[in-house]
Amino acid sequence: MSNNDNEFERIDRFGTFSASWDCLASEYGADFISLAIAEMDFETAPEVKQAITNAAGHGIYSYTEVFPEFGQACANWFERRHNWSFGANDVVFTPRIIEMIAALCTHVFPKARIGTFSPYYGPIIEVVERSGAHLTELLLVDDGFGNWSFDAEQMRESFTHIDVFILTNPHNPTGKLFSYEELVSILRLAEENGVVIISDDVHCDILRPGKQWIPIAKIAGELKSPVKIVTCVSPAKSFNVAGIETAAAIISDPVLRQQAREALRAAGIHNPNFFALPTAIAAWNSDGAWIDRLNVHLTSNLNYAAKRLVEVEGLRVTVPPATYLLWVHAPDLMPNREACNEVIKTTRVVFGPGENYGSQWSGYFRLSTAVPHATLQEATARLIGKFQALQ
Ligand SMILES: Cc1ncc(COP(=O)(O)O)c(C=O)c1O
Known part of the structure; x- marks a missing residue:
């Protein structure tokens, strides 16, 4: 894990009309984790703020x-x-x-x-x-x-x-x-x-x-x-x-x-x-220094999540060369949207079912990793626990 945890730390986003957090809270309860939307859970660069x-x-x-x-x-x-x-x-x-x-x-x-x-x-x-x-x-x-x-x-x-x-x-x-x-x-x-x-x-x-x-x-x-x-x-x-x-x-x-x-x-x-x-x-x-630090954090997060997820039999995922997204193949564990929704409901980790990215992509799901390390650790632990139970 990277050592810039303080910069990319947890900020409470409830009460900001957030599409990721406020919108989903009523559906999944306060302890859900949103990894569904391509956005990040940390403050922008200091010069932008x-x-x-x-x-x-x-x-x-x-x-x-x-x-x-x-x-x-x-x-x-x-x-x-x-x-x-x-x-x-x-x-x-x-x-x-x-x-x-x-x-x-x-x-x-x-x-x-x-x-x-x-x-x-x-x-x-x-x-x-x-x-x-x-x-x-x-x-x-x-x-x-x-x-x-x-x-x-x-x-x-x-x-x-x-x-x-x-x-x-x-x-x-x-x-x-x-x-x-x-x-x-x-x-x-x-x-x-x-x-x-x-x-x-x-x-x-x-x-x-x-x-x-x-x-x-x-x-x-x-x-x-x-x-x-x-x-x-x-x-x-x-x-x-x-x-x-x-x-x-x-x-x-x-x-x-x-x-x-x-x-x-x-x-x-x-x-x-x-x-x-x-x-x-x-x-x-800006001089781009913040983006450099961000990329270190995101790469560390992607490496961590991919390494944990591939431990599960039936999941295939690799760290992509760009973006903070993981596109995971899980054809047996979550073959369709209904199966994804069941996992989302029970883990309260929200991600994007493959069909959101084209009708033929059932069996895949997309996970954003642009969150603090601790949030990602908790989310992967919940998902892995559920996948193991499904086997
Ligand atoms: C490939 C791609 N294009 C565009 C967007 C959205 O950009 P905008 O909000 O400027 O329309 C996203 C957001 O996730 C995206 O992934």
Whole structure:
């Protein structure tokens, strides 16, 4: 376990209208543990908290606008942290990534044929389908050792009948980081078939030591690819500020960028939340030391939980290269949603049943480990006890 327990310690979140805690408490009782939602149970970075506190101190919370400092802070972060350069003017503010994708699907690509990998982050696929798009799911396949890949032939065939491909890199729920070669192959297929890529890279800062996230748009720039790409990023996951609603789409193509701006306006999305700009600017202008410490804590948590869970016969899980999520295969112990719900009810540890990430993923479940060590220890102990009883 890491030695930064004090920084990533238990904070009582009840009474904050929390989606994870207050919402579930009435259903499961006060001693439940929420590992179901991709958010963290600790305070944001000190410089971000300070920026929000300063903003809160003003007393007038009226309309705000997007100023150039936002795009500049975003560009600075990705240059410094990920060695990806783009112009501050390429950055389009959006409160949430889901809103940007919904607006694009409704107003820029209406009723389009959209491809994506399955499993997937359900709420975004829900807005894609609700927009009237025709969805093609491409299955990711596990080699049995936690390495997820896609079938090149299936991809080649699918790309001939889609207009837009939604990539999630790092991938939720598997935690896969797409390799340079994989991204080049996706880019080439998009090029050959005139497919636009939306890359949802919200989890890009949460990485295991030595692992690197490669944005597909960076490769496209280097290879001078004509493929149009929207890259969605945000401090929401990295700095645990999802409730502030501050995110960005990086779009180097000026026509698509303007279309994205118009789409947001058509959806009635303008004037950021009062705290949105101070939060994102403080996060992206920070030196990243807090994220480094956070990644140490999360890696330690993932190692701990995976090591404990694989002791149970019938569970298969590996530590992913990115995200704080574990995607666990438990086909015999929890073959479907009902079995998951029974385990949740009796352990009072709440996690995401596999079907939340695509109908064919029964037998899997997703666990967030972004909690204090002690909470994770208690949660894994409860789950392991239950699984042993089920054997
Ligand atoms: C892959 C992915 N994209 C987007 C989001 C949500 O982002 P937002 O709240 O900005 O829509 C999540 C949240 O879990 C996610 O996992």
